[in-house]
Amino acid sequence: MFSTKEVCGQDGWLPGDAPMIEVHELRKSFGPTMAVAGVSFSVRPGETFGLLGPNGAGKSTTIAMLTGAIAPDGGSIRLADCGAPSEPATRRVIGVAPQTLSLYEELTAAENLKFFGRMYGLTGAKLAERVEWALAFAELSDRRGSRVNTFSGGMKRRLNLAVALVHEPQVIFLDEPTAGVDPQSRNHIFERIEQLRGEGRTVVYTTHYMEEAQRLCDRVAIMDHGKILDIDTIPALLAKYGGRAVVKGELVGPPRNGVKLPGVVDGSSLRFESERPLEEIAELSAAGVAFQTLEVARPDLEAVFLSLTGRSLRD
Amino acid sequence: MRTVFTMAMKDLRLISRDWLGMFFIIGFPVMIGLFFGAMFGSVGEKDVTLTVAVVDEDDSTASRQFVKELVASGNVDVEKLDRTAAMDSVRRGRLVGMIGLPKGFGESTGFMTGKAPKIELGVDPSRKAEGAMLNGIILQTVGKSMFGQFEDPATVRKYVDQLRGDITNREKIPAAVQPAVTQLTESLDTLLAKWEEKIASDKKEGKKTDAGPEFQLARIEKIDVAHKAEKGSRDDLFAHLRSKWDISFPQAMMWGVLACAAGFAITIVRERKQGTLLRLQVAPISRTQIVAGKALACFIAVISVIAMMMLLGTWLGMRPRSPALVALAAVSIAVCFVGIMVAMSVVGKSEESVSGAAWTGNMLMAMFGGGMVPLIFMPAFMLTLSSASPVKWSILALEGAIWRDFSLGEMLLPCGLLVAIGVVFFAIGSVVLSRSTN
Ligand SMILES: Nc1ncnc2c1ncn2[C@@H]1O[C@H](COP(=O)(O)OP(=O)(O)OP(=O)(O)O)[C@@H](O)[C@H]1O
Ligand SMILES: [Mg+2]
Numbered sequence: 143m144f145s146t147k148e149v150c151g152q153d154g155w156l157p158g159d160a161p162m163i164e165v166h167e168l169r170k171s172f173g174p175t176m177a178v179a180g181v182s183f184s185v186r187p188g189e190t191f192g193l194l195g196p197n198g199a200g201k202s203t204t205i206a207m208l209t210g211a212i213a214p215d216g217g218s219i220r221l222a223d224c225g226a227p228s229e230p231a232t233r234r235v236i237g238v239a240p241q242t243l244s245l246y247e248e249l250t251a252a253e254n255l256k257f258f259g260r261m262y263g264l265t266g267a268k269l270a271e272r273v274e275w276a277l278a279f280a281e282l283s284d285r286r287g288s289r290v291n292t293f294s295g296g297m298k299r300r301l302n303l304a305v306a307l308v309h310e311p312q313v314i315f316l317d318e319p320t321a322g323v324d325p326q327s328r329n330h331i332f333e334r335i336e337q338l339r340g341e342g343r344t345v346v347y348t349t350h351y352m353e354e355a356q357r358l359c360d361r362v363a364i365m366d367h368g369k370i371l372d373i374d375t376i377p378a379l380l381a382k383y384g385g386r387a388v389v390k391g392e393l394v395g396p397p398r399n400g401v402k403l404p405g406v407v408d409g410s411s412l413r414f415e416s417e418r419p420l421e422e423i424a425e426l427s428a429a430g431v432a433f434q435t436l437e438v439a440r441p442d443l444e445a446v447f448l449s450l451t452g453r454s455l456r457d
Numbered sequence: 458m459r460t461v462f463t464m465a466m467k468d469l470r471l472i473s474r475d476w477l478g479m480f481f482i483i484g485f486p487v488m489i490g491l492f493f494g495a496m497f498g499s500v501g502e503k504d505v506t507l508t509v510a511v512v513d514e515d516d517s518t519a520s521r522q523f524v525k526e527l528v529a530s531g532n533v534d535v536e537k538l539d540r541t542a543a544m545d546s547v548r549r550g551r552l553v554g555m556i557g558l559p560k561g562f563g564e565s566t567g568f569m570t571g572k573a574p575k576i577e578l579g580v581d582p583s584r585k586a587e588g589a590m591l592n593g594i595i596l597q598t599v600g601k602s603m604f605g606q607f608e609d610p611a612t613v614r615k616y617v618d619q620l621r622g623d624i625t626n627r628e629k630i631p632a633a634v635q636p637a638v639t640q641l642t643e644s645l646d647t648l649l650a651k652w653e654e655k656i657a658s659d660k661k662e663g664k665k666t667d668a669g670p671e672f673q674l675a676r677i678e679k680i681d682v683a684h685k686a687e688k689g690s691r692d693d694l695f696a697h698l699r700s701k702w703d704i705s706f707p708q709a710m711m712w713g714v715l716a717c718a719a720g721f722a723i724t725i726v727r728e729r730k731q732g733t734l735l736r737l738q739v740a741p742i743s744r745t746q747i748v749a750g751k752a753l754a755c756f757i758a759v760i761s762v763i764a765m766m767m768l769l770g771t772w773l774g775m776r777p778r779s780p781a782l783v784a785l786a787a788v789s790i791a792v793c794f795v796g797i798m799v800a801m802s803v804v805g806k807s808e809e810s811v812s813g814a815a816w817t818g819n820m821l822m823a824m825f826g827g828g829m830v831p832l833i834f835m836p837a838f839m840l841t842l843s844s845a846s847p848v849k850w851s852i853l854a855l856e857g858a859i860w861r862d863f864s865l866g867e868m869l870l871p872c873g874l875l876v877a878i879g880v881v882f883f884a885i886g887s888v889v890l891s892r893s894t895n
Contacts (some may be wrong), residue, residue, distance in 0.1 A: 209739040230741035238739050244732030246467070248474045253467075260463045261740040289474075305736070 160223060162187045162313055162344040163208065168217035170203050177203040179368035180217065185346060190339050192355040193348040194443060195365030196453075201348040202241050204365075205317050208346070209238045222313055234262060237311030239303045241318045241348075247291040251282050251301055254290060255308050262309035272308050279334060280304035296327030303331065313344045320354065332357060352443035362443065364450055371450045376443070383449040384441025387419040394432040401429045410434075460742050464750025469757060472720055481716035482762055490709030490766060493831075494702045494773075507587055507594075508534040510543035510555040512577075517563030526598045527556070533594060547579055553587045554580035556595065614649055698860055699776050704831050706770040707855035711828050711848050713762035718794045719815035721755040722801035725890070726811045748887050751802075752795045759791040763855075775859065782858035782868055789872035789879075790851045796879030797847065799886030803893060822848045832856070850874045 161184035170178040178200040185191040193201045206212045208219060210227030224232040245254050255273045264272055277283045280300035290298060303319055316335065320328045335358055338345060349355055355362050356376055363373040372379065393410045397403055404422065405414025416422050419438050427433075448454055472478050511527070513520050528535050538546065543555040557577030576595060580588030698704070728734040737747050767775075767783060777783050801818065805811040823829055825839070826848025835843060843849040854871040857863030 206735075211735055211738050227739075233739060233741040236739070238736070240732050240735050242732045244736045246471060246733055247731065248471050249467070253470075257463065257467050258736060258740070261460065261737065261742055263741070 161185060161220075162189070162222055163191075163346070164218075164220040165204075165208070166218045168204065168207055168219065169215045170200075170207060170212065171215055176368050178207070178214075181363075181365070181368070181370045182217075183363055183370060183373055185344060187344055188339075188342045189360045190335070190345040190347060190358055192359030192362040193346065193365055194350065194352060194355045194362050194447070195348075196350055199350075199365040200368040201365055202317055203368075205238070205315050205346065205348060209233075209236060209315055211238075234309070235312045236315065237306040237309065237313070238315045239306035239317065239319050241321060243298050243302050245290045245298060245301060245305065248289060250287050250289050251277065251280070251293075252286040254301065254305060258305050259308045264309060272310070276304040276308045279307065281330065296323045296330075299323050299327065299331065300334075303334065307338075311343070313346070314338060315346045317348050318350075319347070320349070320351070352447070355443055364443075364447060366447075366451050379443065379446050380441050383446040385445055385449065386415040386417050387441060388439040389414050389416060389419050389423065389437070390439070391436040392434040394434050397431055401426075401431060403431070461746050461749045461753055464737075464747070465753035465757060468721065468724060468751060468754035471724065472754075472758065475720075478716070478720045482713050482720060482758065483765065485716065486709040486711075486713035486762065486766060487769065488709075489712050490702065490706045490770065492705075493708060494705030506532060506534055507553045507591055508536065509591060510538045510546055510552050511535050512538060512540050512543050512555060512557045514540070515558045515560050515562040519563035520558045523558065523562075523598060527594070530594055530598055533591070544579065547581050550581060552581075553584055554578060554591050556591075700770075700774045700860075702770045702773050702775040703856070703860040704833060706766055706775055707852045707859060708828055708831055710763050710766040710855065711823065711826070711851055713766065714759050714790060714794050714851065715819040715823060715828070715848070717755055717758045717762060718798040718801060719812065719819055721751055721758070722798045722815050723808055723812050725751055725799075725802035726805065726808050729806075730808065744891050745887075748799065748890060752799065752883070755795045755798045756791045759794055760787055763787040763790065777859045778862050779858050782863065782865070783855070785868060785872055786851070786854035786858045789854060789875040793847050793851065793875035793879035793882075796881065796883035796886065799890065800882040801886075803886055803889040822846045825849070827852045847875060847878050850878075 163183075163185040165184065166182050167180045168178055168182070169176075169180050181200075181204060183191075193204065195201055203212070207214045208221070208227060210233060213228075219227055221227050221232050222235045224235065226232065227236065246257070249257065252273055255276050256269060259269045259272055274283075277286050280297075280303065282297060282301060282304070285293070285297070290301065293301070299319065299322070303316065306314060306316070319335070320331050323331065332354070335345065335347070339358070345358075347355070347359060359376065361373060361375050362379060364371045364379070372382070374382070389405075390411070390413045393412060396410075403412060403414075403426075404416070405412060414422075419440075423433075423436065423438075444454065472482070511524055513524060524535060524537075527533055536546075536552065538555075540557070543552075543557075546552045547555050555578075557579070559575055559577060562575060578588075578592065578595065580591065725734075728737070734747075738744070763783075764787070767777065771777065797818075801815040802811060804814040823846075825843050826846030827835065827843060828848050830839070832840065832843065832849065832852055850871040853861075854868060854875065857868050857871065
């Protein structure tokens with residue numbers, strides 16, 4: 143693996159020193175549509191940063207500007223201490239897995255990897271080694287010689303991700319890498335992203351699945367209508383907007399005299415909200431309250447989104 | 458440069474895996490070249506009758522068939538003699554030559570035996586020109602008995618119908634190429650209909666028909682004894698023709714070139730649609746390199762089509778006058794159609810719209826440029842109109858090098874125009890292309 147220091151040819155850069163990505167007041171319109179309406183954020187080296195938002199929130203447009211695929215109308219981007227994403231030096235350190243599968247259907251898995259590897263300047267033994275690595279990463283080693291148009295959706299997704307990594311990028315942009323994938327392949331992709339995270343790569347991950355953001359991301363930016371509503375770690379977002387946990391249960395029998403039940407009791411059903419649900423349940427148990435069934439609904443990003451926008455994430 | 462080359466190789470690989478695209482680039486031009494060439498019949502050939510002796514020692518169905526074909530060629534009168542009598546007649550100068558069909562001739566004929574039939578040829582040494590001609594007639598007759606089945610439009614129609622079935626039954630024929638397929642089968646139908654019509658009218662007039670492919674396995678140049686026609690007149694041009702493929706092959710090549718231009722233009726939109734263009738745009742390569750990669754791929758494809766067709770034509774009997782000028786024509790044509798390809802790629806946003814527009818453009822260029830009616834047969838007013846079509850200048854450049862016997866100076870007009878057209882379209886196309894990606 144190379145460090146950004148080598149790539150950018152700048153001295154004095156230390157991990158943790160400066161943000162890997164710094165975005166300021168980024169804007170982009172398509173005709174009358176304001177796709178990105180002034181977003182600012184920064185991503186630390188080694189961090190997995192989530193962009194969470196519903197369809198049309200502007201996530202892909204943001205990624206397209208960050209990777210230099212389209213030019214912003216306004217605002218600034220600094221990447222990996224190299225500068226703007228239009229610079230070839232910057233492009234070499236970033237890898238992109240676009241939301242739409244971006245592969246040559248008539249080429250084989252290995253040919254796709256080889257071709258894009260060459261586009262990043264890889265040649266000879268190094269190229270061969272990286273292609274092998276990427277095939278193994280995508281678990282497609284045994285299908286290396288098959289054309290992409292014979293692959294399943296999940297296999298294509300994995301290859302789409304592997305192509306983004308063939309040149310060992312330091313910063314990786316993954317735009318909905320699990321779209322249209324069955325649960326098993328999805329798990330496989332999660333494990334791969336966790337592997338990248340373990341290697342210290344910086345990952346920007348867009349999704350409208352809050353479970354994904356919750357599992358993979360260190361920090362999440364909640365996006366809607368081209369704007370970022372808030373950015374924070376997941377526990378912090380939950381604490382700020384998630385509200386309290388909801389506990390629902392069926393009691394075995396009526397409570398003993400003297401035990402005061404929280405919340406609403408309807409026959410043998412109990413429902414209450416709590417900041418610290420597990421502790422409260424333990425206290426009730428200790429006091430002799432026996433539950434037949436028990437359910438704790440913790441606040442999640444869905445609730446955060448609902449409270450931030452008044453709408454549900456997927457409608 | 459290596460990046461550009463890598464991209465071009467990728468595009469060539471992609472197009473070579475697209476069976477339909479390959480058919481338009483190679484299969485269709487070959488068919489056009491053969492069919493039209495066959496329809497021109499014996500253009501440029503002078504009628505001479507040679508009297509020869511035939512010694513049929515094999516006396517098999519095949520040898521009798523061969524003699525029949527020989528007579529049917531219309532250029533020889535045959536006297537059946539035994540070996541001694543035949544040799545004697547040639548020696549005394551009464552006959553031009555003798556043709557011997559030794560024992561075992563029958564077993565070695567036919568398309569499938571893999572052996573060349575053994576034929577003896579004896580010629581009066583003082584009559585070299587006629588001997589050479591006889592040689593040609595024999596090869597032609599052999600070819601005829603090999604490819605005879607293609608002589609009958611009904612048989613060819615069977616092949617065309619089968620081809621049509623193959624093409625339309627293929628499950629996922631991309632919508633983008635639908636118009637081209639329709640166009641192709643329609644033009645094949647027209648071609649066959651014309652052919653059948655010609656046979657019918659020949660029959661009515663009681664003429665021996667010369668429609669249909671006569672495969673010339675070799676063609677011997679004949680001495681031009683015709684009177685000198687006025688320079689530039691049609692008769693003068695005909696006198697320059699040395700093979701019936703001279704007219705059909707330049708024309709046919711242009712169909713392959715047009716298919717290359719449309720094919721690569723479609724790959725540009727396809728790259729955009731399938732997202733691979735996005736990957737290229739975020740890679741550390743410039744937009745100029747991306748366009749250059751496409752251009753190089755198309756350039757190589759056009760040159761390859763022309764080279765392949767030249768080889769096939771030469772094998773059939775075409776004798777290009779100047780290989781260097783053929784190369785000059787090929788390069789100019791490639792430059793022109795690379796430019797047109799880039800411009801075609803920006804006329805629409807979807808594969809369907811680009812394919813539709815590109816093929817409409819192709820048909821217009823072909824129709825007015827001599828891709829359908831050969832320039833040499835065009836009425837004057839149409840010839841004037843045709844100057845607007847790059848296909849005309851391409852065919853003129855090719856013909857100039859193959860048989861019109863152009864000097865380098867005469868080549869400069871068509872070639873210069875082609876390069877200029879290419880540069881202008883390339884500039885327009887790449888400016889629009891780079892704007893539309895942002
Ligand atoms: N090339 C384009 N031309 C016109 N409008 C566009 C273009 N790209 C995006 N938009 C518009 O910009 C807005 C943001 O789109 P974007 O693709 O960034 O959303 P997203 O958050 O990625 O959505 P999704 O979750 O559906 O992928 C949408 O209203 C979309 O219609
Ligand atoms: Mg998107």
